[in-house]
Amino acid sequence: MRKSRAEAALTREKIVVTAANAYRKFGTGGISVQDVMKEAGLTHGGFYKHFSSKDALIAEACAWALDQTANRLAAAARRAPAGQGLQAIIDTYLSPAHRDHPEQGCAIAALGSELARYEGAPRCALGQGIQQLVELVAEYLPEHEQDAAKAIVGGMVGALVTARALDDRQLSDAFLASARQNLVRLHA
Amino acid sequence: MRKSRAEAALTREKIVVTAANAYRKFGTGGISVQDVMKEAGLTHGGFYKHFSSKDALIAEACAWALDQTANRLAAAARRAPAGQGLQAIIDTYLSPAHRDHPEQGCAIAALGSELARYEGAPRCALGQGIQQLVELVAEYLPEHEQDAAKAIVGGMVGALVTARALDDRQLSDAFLASARQNLVRLHA
DNA sequence: CAGTTGGGATTATCATCGTAATCCAAAATT
DNA sequence: AATTTTGGATTACGATGATAATCCCAACTG
Numbered sequence: 001m002r003k004s005r006a007e008a009a010l011t012r013e014k015i016v017v018t019a020a021n022a023y024r025k026f027g028t029g030g031i032s033v034q035d036v037m038k039e040a041g042l043t044h045g046g047f048y049k050h051f052s053s054k055d056a057l058i059a060e061a062c063a064w065a066l067d068q069t070a071n072r073l074a075a076a077a078r079r080a081p082a083g084q085g086l087q088a089i090i091d092t093y094l095s096p097a098h099r100d101h102p103e104q105g106c107a108i109a110a111l112g113s114e115l116a117r118y119e120g121a122p123r124c125a126l127g128q129g130i131q132q133l134v135e136l137v138a139e140y141l142p143e144h145e146q147d148a149a150k151a152i153v154g155g156m157v158g159a160l161v162t163a164r165a166l167d168d169r170q171l172s173d174a175f176l177a178s179a180r181q182n183l184v185r186l187h188a
Numbered sequence: 189m190r191k192s193r194a195e196a197a198l199t200r201e202k203i204v205v206t207a208a209n210a211y212r213k214f215g216t217g218g219i220s221v222q223d224v225m226k227e228a229g230l231t232h233g234g235f236y237k238h239f240s241s242k243d244a245l246i247a248e249a250c251a252w253a254l255d256q257t258a259n260r261l262a263a264a265a266r267r268a269p270a271g272q273g274l275q276a277i278i279d280t281y282l283s284p285a286h287r288d289h290p291e292q293g294c295a296i297a298a299l300g301s302e303l304a305r306y307e308g309a310p311r312c313a314l315g316q317g318i319q320q321l322v323e324l325v326a327e328y329l330p331e332h333e334q335d336a337a338k339a340i341v342g343g344m345v346g347a348l349v350t351a352r353a354l355d356d357r358q359l360s361d362a363f364l365a366s367a368r369q370n371l372v373r374l375h376a
Numbered sequence: 377c378a379g380t381t382g383g384g385a386t387t388a389t390c391a392t393c394g395t396a397a398t399c400c401a402a403a404a405t406t
Numbered sequence: 407a408a409t410t411t412t413g414g415a416t417t418a419c420g421a422t423g424a425t426a427a428t429c430c431c432a433a434c435t436g
Contacts, residue, residue: 004403008413027302029217032393046414047395054394102304108350113301114215116290116352127355150350150366151343158346159339162296164304167315178338182374193434196383220423234384235425242424 012050015040019061020068024110025103028058028122059121065107066129074136085140086152090183093156094176099163108133109160145187155183200238203228207249208256212298213291216246216310247309253295254317262324273328274340278371281344282364287351296321297348333375343371 003011018040022031033054034044051057073089080088092098093106102110108130115126130153138149159179166172206228210219221242222232239245261277268276280286281294290298296318303314318341326337347367354360 003413005413011413025305027217027305029215030305033395034393043415044394045396045398045416049413108353110301112349112353113298116349117213117215117218123353123355126353127359130350130354131359147362147366148370150363151347151370154347154350154363154367155339155343155371156346157350158344158348159342160346161300161304161349162318162338162342162345165296165300165311165314166318167311171315171319174335175338175342178335179342182336182339183343185374186370193383195433199383221425222423231385232424233386233426233428237383 011040011042015042015047015050015057016060016064019057020065020107021103023058023061024065024105024107028111028114033057055118055120055122058115058118059125062107062111062115062122062129063125065110066125066132068104069106070129070132070136073133077136077140086137086187087184089137089140090152090156091180094159094163094180096173096176099160099172099176102164106157106160108157109164112157112161141187148187152183152186155179155186159183199228199230203230203235203238203245204248204252207245208253208295209291211246211249212253212293212295216299216302221245243306243308243310246303246306247313250295250299250303250310250317251313253298254313254320256292257294258317258320258324261321265324265328274325274375275372277325277328278340278344279368282347282351282368284361284364287348287360287364290352294345294348296345297352300345300349329375336375340371340374343367343374347371 015036019036022036022039025031033047036057037044037047047057051060073092076088076092077085098105107115108126112126115122133153133156134149137152138146141149156179159175163172163175166175203224207224210224210227213219221235224245225232225235235245239248261280264276264280265273286293295303296314300314303310321341321344322337325340326334329337344367347363351360351363354363
């Protein structure tokens, strides 16, 4: 039954990725350790050989998810024509696809309000993710407008959260569109 | 032991208000029906004489909280000097006091990401609260800029969520300040 | 004022969850 | 090859949670 070192590392990675998706989809309180393990194709017994607690997994899963999102946004910005980097980041973040797939998306939007109540590692991870996003946005802003990056990131997160909260599809789309069109105005 | 009709209505109201505060503080999954009842000075047994389920209470509590916030913001706008209504709303919403007291504040920011995963009544209540906020903001925008209201509301919510998520007090303050200064620019 | 009703308390049920102890066999180590 | 580690499975434990049945007594109804 035992796996080699390398395989064990893969197993661990698999747990983290599975957890990152599951937590973004169901919330950290919405899925149990046991179900995460089952989803990863394992039994729950071995869990504490990998992580010291559920919170430790949450922290790692969030960090992984935040990295994933930052990388995707950075790639979108790089792909964009010159001068359109910021708009590309905003458009990618506020796409209907992102709204409809929280399990693959930004952990700040998916878990922000719950993780804000945590102390310790998970909250830390989230804070670093936020800073990461701000730095990415700031790269595409002129020197003298760096401060606007914070408001832009806030606007992106809030628009996604509200768009997901709205039952009415049309209204939800309108929220995304309004933010896509208006947020770039925040630097001028 | 039994209370009169009027007293029973007060009891019910008390449960809703207690729940509204508790859910915003701990999250809907962070406090049990029993603890909400205890907090309201009651035992948990009588709960289902008032509400059909925990979700029903969550929905009512959210609706109450959202009304509370909308009223406060509307009052702040009315108190403001002419032409400063929108800025007053934004400043009130993005005050450090609001950030530091989620249990008295906006339910969208406190519960948005969890309630977005609900179906049914709680999600509905949240959606209506969002629209309420948009309408309030729109009142203080010129006719031809109504669409910006959605982006502004999104920006407000997101800035508060991120400010709460950040461990670093200074950085958190900076997020609030950036949004306060920049969000009004969204109509121009 | 007698009878009915329905708030609210007490207690129970059944499920779930985080955590941990134990065990086994295969991989590291020597 | 013998010995030691250690991933991962099995199983257990204690706590907590949502929901419900039951009961009591005071407030309504007539």
